[in-house]
Amino acid sequence: MDAMPDATAGEWLKPSLDTVWHDMHSVVPRGFPAYARIFHPxxxxxxxxxxxxxxxxxxxxxxxxxxxxxxxxxxxxxxxxxxxxxxxxxxxxxxxxxxxxxxxxxxxxSEPDTGNLAPDILASVAARLCEHTSTPDEGVSAIWEGWGGLPSSDGFAQLTLSDGGTSVKRPSRFFRRKSKPGSGLLPAEMVNGGTLELPGRTYYLFDSAPQFYRQQSWVNQVPWHRSPQFPQSPSILWPADRSWVMVTEIDFDSTVVAGSHELVAALVQDPGIEALPLNEGADLMWDADIPNRPGQ
Known part of the structure; x- marks a missing residue:
């Protein structure tokens, strides 16, 4: 799980994303045969x-x-x-x-988590993802720069756990850069280096195999969260062959996978995942006018 020195590996996403928000394609690439929405527990x-x-x-x-x-x-x-x-x-x-x-x-x-896919669900998803790529041992994880404590020591709140009274630092969702870059979880050369600039979002990139997420032990190994008690899943994940993309947008309470029809079918049929097929151009914004009650 090495930091990538520049954003070259993510440049291929840019032509497939909308620069003005219309639907999910400001964060989820267009042009894939099929899409699935994975609902956070x-x-x-x-x-x-x-x-x-x-x-x-x-x-x-x-x-x-x-x-x-x-x-x-x-x-x-x-x-x-x-x-x-x-x-x-x-x-x-x-x-x-x-x-x-x-x-x-x-x-x-409680409302489902936004911007974060639970480790057990991610493990089930990763198993299906790895079956539908020729490069399960090569890929990229993109992490949103705004998770507190990444570029600097800002953005952490003290929390006392009720079970043992141990104080830990929990990351907040936003940060203000007051401390010196490099004083947080990521080294200064990465903070000051190249980042992936997508519409409305900036990401740090890490060299990571999709296989890595098949085991929930990944929460003990990634460099972008301080405690496995508060794990943070990748914001974007793709394999080296670019056969699919998994997007956990920070404002979504679900994760979207873009890929083949076969991959979407496998995700929907997996009993460990709650997923449904999604049409290209779907609007997942909070205020979308979608009826939920029978007869509405």
Whole structure:
């Protein structure tokens, strides 16, 4: 997992991206035969004592039942319809960040992660990706420069873990460069070197094999996060033969893979991945006018 000295390896993406935002193709390249949308898991919990948050006094400390579920299960819990362009807030029937999300069974839901694919899901995705490239041992990972603490020591918040009381530094999403470049996770020569400039985004590039992500142990080895407790998946990943591209845009709560029809079919059929085929030109913006409720 070596830093790349310049952005040459990513220049091929530029002609395939829109410079003005119309749909997903400001971040996902055009021109591939097929596309798949991989939905980031949703976490839900409820208190063990009553089995529901409805009417729960919420006083003191009490154990929780916790689950990671797919969007299809969320849709089933709220009586809404799952489809390739689903918007999470419409599946649960609330505006974003306006209220607690509870279903009729008393489960409380957190919104899916944006800009980050969970390590276990990434491992399943990487297995399928490696089956559909001639170069599974050669590729490139692009990491968005704005994750806190990469170019400098700015952008970290102190967090005390409840299980052991250990203080760790957790990266924030944005940073302001006040500290010296090179004082963060990445060396000064990389921070001051070439970066990949795509529409509205700047990335650092790393020489990395797609095979690397098939094992969840990658979280202990990459140089772009400080703690495996808070792993950060690649923003963009592609193999040396450019047969596919995986994009986890920082503002998306899902990951898009562009590739062959066979690859998309394999992703959709994998039981460890929640994915649906996506049409070229799909709009995945938060405020897209997509109906989720039957009859809407």
């Amino acid at each position: 949703v976490l839900r919990d409820r208190p063990q004592d009553t089995g529901t948050w409805h009417g729960h006094p919420r006083m003191g400390i009490f154990p929780l039942d916790e689950q990671a579920v797919g969007w299809s299960e969320v849709a089933g819990s709220f009586g809404t319809e799952m489809h390739p362009l689903a918007q999470f807030h419409r599946l649960v029937g609330v505006e974003r960040n306006t209220q607690e999300i509870l279903d009729s069974a008393g489960w409380r839901y």
